[in-house]
Amino acid sequence: MRSERGLLIVLSGPSGVGKGTVRKALFEQEDIHLNYSVSATTRKPREGEVNGVDYFFKTREEFEEMIQNNGLLEWAEFVGNYYGTPVEYVEQTLQQGKDVFLEIEVQGALQVKKAFPEGVFIFLAPPSLSELKSRIxxxxxETEEVIQNRLTIAKEEIDMMDAYDYVVENDEVALACERIKAIVTSEHCRRDRVSKYYKQMTEAE
Known part of the structure; x- marks a missing residue:
C-alpha cells in the first residue's frame, strides 16, 4: 500500500438488504485484506450471532454510557434499538495503514461521513422493494408491525443514496462481493491517495 493511512470503507443500506450476509461472504475470501470493525447494539442476538464477532451486544445502560464517554464514532437508534461504532479500534487501525470495513445503518453512515469525508461510502441496494420485503x-x-416500520424506513433510506460514493445491487451475494472488491482496488489507485508517495520518491533521487 502506498498511502500512509488506511481506507475507511463503509457499507450500509436498508434493513434486510443483506449487509451482514455480504460482509460475511466478503471476509471469507482469501484475497481480501480488510479489518472488520464490530459494531455495538442493544438489540437481541439473532440465531447464530456471536458476541464480539457479529456485534458487541450491550444493555441500553451500557450503550448510553459509551455515548456519554465519547466512545463511539457514530451511533443511531433504529426501530427501538441502539447501534454504534466503537471509535478506538477504527482510529488505531487506520493509523497503522490498514483498511477498516464498517457495516452499519444508514443513519450511522451519514454521521461517519461528517467525521471522515475521505472514507469510501458504499450503498447496498435491493433488486426491488418486493424482494426486500421477502428477505425481512x-x-x-420480526412482527408485522416491525416489518412495516422497516419497509417505511427503507424507502426513506433508498432516497438517501445520493450521499454515497457507490451503489452496489445485492442481486447475488457473490457478485456484490466482487463489486465491492473492485471498488476498494480502484480507491487504492486514486491519484490523490498515492501521489504523495511518488512525489517523495522522485525527490529522493
Whole structure:
C-alpha cells in the first residue's frame, strides 16, 4: 500500500438488504485484506450471532454510557434499538495503514461521513422493494408491525443514496462481493491517495 493511512470503507443500506450476509461472504475470501470493525447494539442476538464477532451486544445502560464517554464514532437508534461504532479500534487501525470495513445503518453512515469525508461510502441496494420485503419476512424474527416500520424506513433510506460514493445491487451475494472488491482496488489507485508517495520518491533521487 502506498498511502500512509488506511481506507475507511463503509457499507450500509436498508434493513434486510443483506449487509451482514455480504460482509460475511466478503471476509471469507482469501484475497481480501480488510479489518472488520464490530459494531455495538442493544438489540437481541439473532440465531447464530456471536458476541464480539457479529456485534458487541450491550444493555441500553451500557450503550448510553459509551455515548456519554465519547466512545463511539457514530451511533443511531433504529426501530427501538441502539447501534454504534466503537471509535478506538477504527482510529488505531487506520493509523497503522490498514483498511477498516464498517457495516452499519444508514443513519450511522451519514454521521461517519461528517467525521471522515475521505472514507469510501458504499450503498447496498435491493433488486426491488418486493424482494426486500421477502428477505425481512424470511428472517421470521420480526412482527408485522416491525416489518412495516422497516419497509417505511427503507424507502426513506433508498432516497438517501445520493450521499454515497457507490451503489452496489445485492442481486447475488457473490457478485456484490466482487463489486465491492473492485471498488476498494480502484480507491487504492486514486491519484490523490498515492501521489504523495511518488512525489517523495522522485525527490529522493
Amino acid at each position: 419476512v424470511g428472517r421470521g424474527t
